Amino acid sequence: MIIPLAAGSSVDNAARVLAKKMAENMGASIVIENIPGASGQIGAGQVARAAPDGYTLGGFNDSIMTMLPNIQARLPWDILKDFEPVSLVATIEWGLVASPKTPYHSAADLIKAAKAHPGAINYGSGGVGSPQHIAMELFDSEAGIKMRHVPYKGASQAAVGIAGNEVSVGFQGLAAATGLVEGGKLRLIGVTTPQRMPQFPDVPTVSESGLKGFKFNSWFTIVAPAGTPKPIVDRLNAEIVKALKDPEVIERYKHYGLTPRGSTAQELGTDTRTQLARYHKLIKDAGIQPR
Structure with a gap:
């Protein structure tokens, strides 16, 4: 199972838990x-070039699946043509965070201030085209506001920048931000889930507190090289879904800020196309260019 991301990332942690249970x-x-x-x-290129026999899989996030193809004009692979969807494994839930030194306590507070002072509020991200950047551009687009983007070298650096009030706000994966929230370094002013999260029952959703219908999360998916026979894809899908029902896996995922999902291969394929189209418009309208 090839993970095109660094060891210790949310996707890597999720993949190791899943692989251990599937192997058992x-x-x-x-x-x-x-x-x-x-x-x-x-x-991702190594997965695309591997033999389509079920012995090489890719553990991808949605940045690889649906953001990168819309930012990079020329990739050495095509996400729709060079890979077989196997299953959505889990989602990483996200939150809107603010520096405790700001006056923002909800998404509504932030939107009101941004409308009163266009372009005056700074937000931090893990870099141009990062999920943090995309999430805030989506938020700006749907709210009809514009804030100033300050790209950092990574998501962790952006979180520290918000905590230090270098920038006012930002979106962060809760797996990474929870410690800073619990330590009082960040103020969690909204979650991007459809309903409130049990871990943060007093924190409203962004949808209920200022931007109706707003949702955002990150994916962890399993794909195979294009041409992998359907019976093999079906067997792998069944094993993934089975592993995700295991209480140990569920508990470990909760620890990492992940929500176990599972899907059919067809559902993952449909969701990928939907998100590609959604992010194509967003990235084009926002003028996001590769660096």
């Missing part, structure tokens, strides 16, 4: 290989 259930060995670099292009 199947009586097989599943080896995780991290091949980071070029925003995931390198590792």
